[in-house]
Amino acid sequence: MKQWFVLFNKEWLEILRSYRIIWLPIGFIVLGASQPIATFFMPDILASAGNMPEGAVIRIPTPQPFEVMAGALSQFGVIGLLLVALSGMGAISGEKASGTAAMVLVKPVSHVSFVTAKWAALLLLAVLSFAAGYGAAWYYTASLFDSVGWGEVVQSALLFALWLGFVGTLALLFSSLLRSAAAATFGALATAAVLSIASSSLPFEQSWNPGRLSGLAAESLNAGAASPGDGQGAVWLTVIVTATAMLAALAASARSLKRMPSND
Amino acid sequence: MALLTVDRLTKRFEGTLAVDGISFAIGEGRCVALLGPNGAGKTTTIRMLTGLLQPSSGAIRLEGMKPGQDLRAWIGYLPQTPAFYGWMTGREFLVYAGRLCGLSAKEAYARSDELLARVGIGAAGKRRISGYSGGMKQRLGLAQALIHRPKLLILDEPVSALDPIGRREVMTLLGELKSETTVLFSTHVLHDAEELCDDVLIMSAGRLAEGGSLSGIREANRQPMMSLETEGDSRSKEWLEGWLKRLPAGFEAASATPAGARLIVRDLETARRTVIRELADADVRVTKLEVGYTTLEDLFLKAVAHS
Ligand SMILES: Nc1ncnc2c1ncn2[C@@H]1O[C@H](COP(=O)(O)OP(=O)(O)OP(=O)(O)O)[C@@H](O)[C@H]1O
Numbered sequence: 096m097k098q099w100f101v102l103f104n105k106e107w108l109e110i111l112r113s114y115r116i117i118w119l120p121i122g123f124i125v126l127g128a129s130q131p132i133a134t135f136f137m138p139d140i141l142a143s144a145g146n147m148p149e150g151a152v153i154r155i156p157t158p159q160p161f162e163v164m165a166g167a168l169s170q171f172g173v174i175g176l177l178l179v180a181l182s183g184m185g186a187i188s189g190e191k192a193s194g195t196a197a198m199v200l201v202k203p204v205s206h207v208s209f210v211t212a213k214w215a216a217l218l219l220l221a222v223l224s225f226a227a228g229y230g231a232a233w234y235y236t237a238s239l240f241d242s243v244g245w246g247e248v249v250q251s252a253l254l255f256a257l258w259l260g261f262v263g264t265l266a267l268l269f270s271s272l273l274r275s276a277a278a279a280t281f282g283a284l285a286t287a288a289v290l291s292i293a294s295s296s297l298p299f300e301q302s303w304n305p306g307r308l309s310g311l312a313a314e315s316l317n318a319g320a321a322s323p324g325d326g327q328g329a330v331w332l333t334v335i336v337t338a339t340a341m342l343a344a345l346a347a348s349a350r351s352l353k354r355m356p357s358n359d
Numbered sequence: 360m361a362l363l364t365v366d367r368l369t370k371r372f373e374g375t376l377a378v379d380g381i382s383f384a385i386g387e388g389r390c391v392a393l394l395g396p397n398g399a400g401k402t403t404t405i406r407m408l409t410g411l412l413q414p415s416s417g418a419i420r421l422e423g424m425k426p427g428q429d430l431r432a433w434i435g436y437l438p439q440t441p442a443f444y445g446w447m448t449g450r451e452f453l454v455y456a457g458r459l460c461g462l463s464a465k466e467a468y469a470r471s472d473e474l475l476a477r478v479g480i481g482a483a484g485k486r487r488i489s490g491y492s493g494g495m496k497q498r499l500g501l502a503q504a505l506i507h508r509p510k511l512l513i514l515d516e517p518v519s520a521l522d523p524i525g526r527r528e529v530m531t532l533l534g535e536l537k538s539e540t541t542v543l544f545s546t547h548v549l550h551d552a553e554e555l556c557d558d559v560l561i562m563s564a565g566r567l568a569e570g571g572s573l574s575g576i577r578e579a580n581r582q583p584m585m586s587l588e589t590e591g592d593s594r595s596k597e598w599l600e601g602w603l604k605r606l607p608a609g610f611e612a613a614s615a616t617p618a619g620a621r622l623i624v625r626d627l628e629t630a631r632r633t634v635i636r637e638l639a640d641a642d643v644r645v646t647k648l649e650v651g652y653t654t655l656e657d658l659f660l661k662a663v664a665h666s
């Protein structure tokens with residue numbers, strides 16, 4: 096355990112020294128704040144664009160606050176995922192290629208600790224950034240529209256954080272399996288996209304599909320609606336499957352690293 | 360007593376047999392050189408010993424190690440090209456390495472400062488590693504290999520990246536270390552091995568060509584030898600070529616030098632007489648005629664050339 100914290104501290108120090116601790120939260124805050132702000136000023140923006148025919152009346156219904164928050168979530172679901180995948184890019188493949196993984200793993204270091212310490216640091220960064228961004232979205236939604244209840248926000252945040260964590264874990268897994276950091280990022284994002292599209296477009300029940308999580312998060316913002324995921328399988332099942340998949344991905348990473356601590 | 364025993368260790372990469380069933384033992388407290396030309400399989404062997412590479416077959420045993428115990432805790436390893444986190448300082452890396460090996464924070468700091476000074480980069484300890492020269496990285500690599508006082512220190516070409524002064528300093532340091540722990544280092548320079556080591560293992564094309572104590576090998580392979588050199592003019596050259604083709608009984612060509620040859624002979628006295636007579640008869644422009652015994656260099660060249 097002591098060793099695990101030594102590894103984790105190193106990962107966290109690297110996140111601090113590479114300024115990822117600054118730019119990732121900023122990225123999320125910009126994404127999160129821009130959604131309510133842009134939605135609020137959209138009528139003015141359209142009006143001042145000026146190429147409307149004379150006398151045209153623009154009528155945009157004011158969105159519900161939970162719809163604005165859901166809009167922010169969908170931003171996080173695309174650009175946010177990309178940012179997270181990029182920040183973990185090469186986490187393992189880079190160390191294998193440069194030889195630093197070999198330098199560390201010839202010491203009596205557990206391969207599982209090596210992988211999980213990286214994982215924990217990466218996820219902590221992602222979750223902190225997401226929390227900052229979602230907090231910004233919440234704040235501006237409440238100031239410009241109306242407030243959204245604590246309960247709904249926290250529930251949706253937890254579901255979405257799990258989805259982010261799942262994609263971060265995939266990025267780490269691909270980073271240990273593939274040599275190229277770009278290929279690993281692409282692999283993680285492509286897998287996430289396929290799962291997500293499958294969950295929303297295929298007609299059968301998919302309670303096992305982690306791709307549902309972002310949709311569930313958005314639904315759970317709406318206090319008026321029935322409980323999220325109704326009629327499409329239980330939420331807890333999705334959560335358990337996702338968590339199990341993350342554990343399996345970590346085990347696979349550690350195993351692959353044990354078999355090949357360096358590229359040659 | 361053997362600290363490390365290696366039994367029929369083999370590594371096959373797609374297509375190439377990098378290490379071909381080598382067996383040897385390293386005694387506790389010995390200093391052993393793993394000698395061989397480029398591509399002989401030294402790095403591959405070492406990487407298998409450190410657990411970085413899975414052997415295709417064969418066994419590696421450390422004496423006194425209980426089953427299930429982590430072999431890595433006993434080994435300190437300096438790779439051929441050590442890699443570091445450029446954003447750390449040299450001292451931070453050493454502390455990190457020490458703590459990973461189970462030292463407490465206090466011990467790790469004390470040991471790091473001690474080792475930084477010992478390998479001669481004490482002043483650079485507070486600088487980022489990304490600004491280190493190749494030689495400084497090599498020294499830092501040596502320090503991190505020593506951090507947990509390993510029972511077996513494995514160094515892959517520790518001095519080949521250093522300038523002559525650095526080389527001398529690190530050789531001196533290795534000379535001190537060999538009295539503290541068991542050392543295995545690879546090199547392709549015979550001179551380094553002769554200077555430091557008790558034992559040598561000579562590898563060539565994945566096989567162990569020769570192995571044993573330095574003095575034992577020297578003794579066992581001591582043969583009468585004759586070395587001949589000419590001015591290199593065309594007539595002398597012609598004569599030498601012709602003569603090497605029809606060598607008299609008791610002579611055996613060992614290796615060719617730019618303007619001469621080294622010969623293994625059966626009996627020094629007769630050989631000397633024969634050669635001097637022939638040289639006089641043919642009026643060869645001799646510059647050097649040396650009569651003596653083969654050195655380790657001859658053995659090394661022979662072992663390497665056989666592949
Ligand atoms: N990952 C690999 N894949 C395929 N072949 C390899 C690999 N690593 C080494 N080899 C081959 O194994 C042989 C031995 O290589 P090795 O690096 O062990 O030599 P070496 O004795 O350390 O040489 P040098 O003095 O140049 O460092 C070479 O023919 C090399 O091409």
Ligand SMILES: [Mg+2]
Nearest residue numbers: 401402403439
């Ligand atoms: Mg080598």
